Amino acid sequence: MADVHTREQRSRNMAAIRGKDTKPEIRVRSALHRLGYRFRLHRKDLPGKPDIVLPKYRLAIFVHGCFWHSHSCRYGQVQPATRSDFWTNKRTDTMERDKKKALALEQLGWTVVTLWECETKDAEAVSVTLRKIIEQQQAQMPSEAGKDDQEQEPQDA
Numbered sequence: 001m002a003d004v005h006t007r008e009q010r011s012r013n014m015a016a017i018r019g020k021d022t023k024p025e026i027r028v029r030s031a032l033h034r035l036g037y038r039f040r041l042h043r044k045d046l047p048g049k050p051d052i053v054l055p056k057y058r059l060a061i062f063v064h065g066c067f068w069h070s071h072s073c074r075y076g077q078v079q080p081a082t083r084s085d086f087w088t089n090k091r092t093d094t095m096e097r098d099k100k101k102a103l104a105l106e107q108l109g110w111t112v113v114t115l116w117e118c119e120t121k122d123a124e125a126v127s128v129t130l131r132k133i134i135e136q137q138q139a140q141m142p143s144e145a146g147k148d149d150q151e152q153e154p155q156d157a
């Protein structure tokens, strides 16, 4: 496939590579904001400094650029025509790092969610996805982490 990698795409990829405060990330933040959830950004005390965390739900969210993190979508599967080995290695390293970060967070009891750049284009869809993820997480959380209810669940054997 010769000409898949257009100039437009290339500059998009470059933007994704810069990492912090990318547009997709900002779109996710503003969706959370609108939904009224509290979150923190780039917490340095957590493995991999997740892009966004919702401490109350023990939810760590990574917002990944499709190219850089090799998403299975068409943006993620682009093969640069030049320096392809360089890019392949870079992207493989990134995926390895992503896996390690997720594992380290999970071992600390965090639930790790990855949102892809291509999934953040539609603001309404982002809100729906986030709400679904958070509600699901809330339902799975141990009761003491949920509401202010101090009562213990009855312990039937």
Ligand SMILES: [Zn+2]
Pocket (backbone or CB within 6 Å): 066, 071, 072, 073, 074, 075, 076, 116, 117, 118, 119
């Ligand atoms: Zn994608």
